[in-house]
Amino acid sequence: MNAMRSLAILGGTFDPVHIGHLRAAWEASEALDAEVRLVPAGVPPHRPQPVAKAAERVAMLRAALAGQACLSLDLRELERAGPSYTFDTLASLRAQIGAQRPLILLAGADACAGLPTWHRWRELFDLAHLCVLTRPGHALPLPGELAAETAPRRVTAAAALRESPAGRVYELAVTPLEISATGIRAILAEGGEPRWLVPDALLSDPALLKPYRHLAGDR
Ligand code: ATP
Secondary structure (H helix, E strand, C coil), rough: CCCCCEEEEEECCCCCHHHHHHHHHHHHHHHHCCCEEEEEEEEEECCCCCCHHHHEEEEHHHHHHHCCCCCCEHHHHHHHCCCCCCCHHHHHHHHHHHCCCCEEEEHHHHHCCHHHHCCCCCHHHHHHHEECCCEEEEEECCCCHHHHHHHHHCCEEEEEEEEHCCCEEEEECCCCCCCCHHHHHHHHCCCCCCCCCHHHHHHCCCCCCCCCCCCCCCC
């Protein structure tokens, strides 16, 4: 057993951060006994660019994460120029934490399904474990090429991720919350309030969700 506490990251656009992200990250922290960092993407390579600017998304994340110690923010993708490749993020974390500490890439089932299109995706397993988070509307098992790559790596106990620094795949069933940033942006664009879908801190400062209001208008 590795005595070092695992480090796990959840990357995303967080456009905006919502309860689905936070609860999944929290449950991963508990189930994996890991330090969890949320890593906002600067220029996501595989999807449309975020509506809110990087600084706006960071302000929302900071407000969401205030007052608790389990989840933190890692801004390395915003500090790097060019596309936010997960491979580069994991390589930079690996260089910092050394070869032995377990590193875990957390990703929802929807994000995992697209993994074979990611930059240097097979090499991700040299750098980190993959923990697939269940998400309503996105069925597991993982499709085709990915199933073949991950099958020999599968472990069924979270503790197995602490026994090596990288290379294993674990599926974590988190509380199913059918919440998406897309849905929240749609509510705001129509003048609604996404109460109980986002942390209260995002609603108590009217400036935070402003980038999404009147989306149908001039943005
Ligand atoms: P959008 O609707 O804009 O595509 P999103 O809600 O999927 O956004 P992202 O920032 O793209 O949010 O997600 C970051 C990571 O969090 C991804 O790995 C995604 O699968 C995961 N995730 C997001 N929402 C949930 C949820 N409700 N349950 C489990 N995982 C989630």
